[in-house]
Amino acid sequence: MTISELQHTAGTIVLAGAGKMGGAMLTGWLAGGLDPARVVVIEPMPSAEITALVARGVRLNPPEAAAAEVVILAVKPQMFREAGPALKPWVSDATLVLSIMAGTTIASLQQVVGGAVVRAMPNTPAAIGRGITVAVPAANVSAAQRTLTDALLRATGAVEWVDDEALMDAVTAVSGSGPAYVFLLAEELARAGIAAGLPEALATKLARHTVSGAGELLRLSEQPSAILRQNVTSPGGTTAAALSVLMGTDGFQPLLERAVAAATARSRELAK
Structure with missing residues (x-):
């Protein structure tokens, strides 16, 4: 149907x-x-x-x-x-x-x-x-x-x-709450652009279009997200420099693991 x-x-x-x-x-x-x-x-x-x-x-x-x-x-x-x-x-x-x-x-x-x-x-x-x-x-x-x-x-x-x-509970933490994580990424990317010297309006537009455009590319591509990431990353280039921070010991992976774990735990609490 x-x-x-x-x-x-x-x-x-x-x-x-x-x-x-x-x-x-x-x-x-x-x-x-x-x-x-x-x-x-x-x-x-x-x-x-x-x-x-x-x-x-x-x-x-x-x-x-x-x-x-x-x-x-x-x-x-x-x-x-x-x-x-x-x-x-x-x-x-x-x-x-x-x-x-x-x-x-x-x-x-x-x-x-x-x-x-x-x-x-x-x-x-x-x-x-x-x-x-x-x-x-x-x-x-x-x-x-x-x-x-x-x-x-x-x-x-x-x-x-x-x-x-x-x-x-984990579904709720990943996809149910997940859009908020993406919106936060756009928010903080714009804020980081302002800190780097960009005008607020331009930084906001760049962040919004970058997040939404990358999401659409991810949706339409048959390649894994890791490959799409690698396609943007030239050895020794600007993206590699940024990723060395984002993929470090205090980077995205442990941070998102803690965030998803917190949301999962809260979902379980709501069931009590």
């Missing part, structure tokens, strides 16, 4: 939480041909963009609930225990429950809302259709529900499936 084929499926799709990630997913579904009249959005503080979708047929915060085909949980993990009971009327044993909440386990989801649960972790490039999501299904998720989940998630980018839920 592709995203465009969602229009041929039956049943209501409930989106609980229409913030940046939930909103990005909804935009992708509607762009792919999903009938807005099939969509229910539960969001206590909807943005103007979400409110405007009511004119297209999306139902916003309806007073009554009935079992839906799919319920997508996109609320903040810290709010889930409080919000869960209000969402339970939308869920039957046959409902696909798709969670994109960090650190919230399949067992917790089954306990609070029930249904056939898929736990997933997208990332913010989903807003431009360039995200990547990793998903893990509960044992009671059918093949058809897994196919439907795949179509819903592909509205915002690539999808990978795993069978071991324990991997999701």
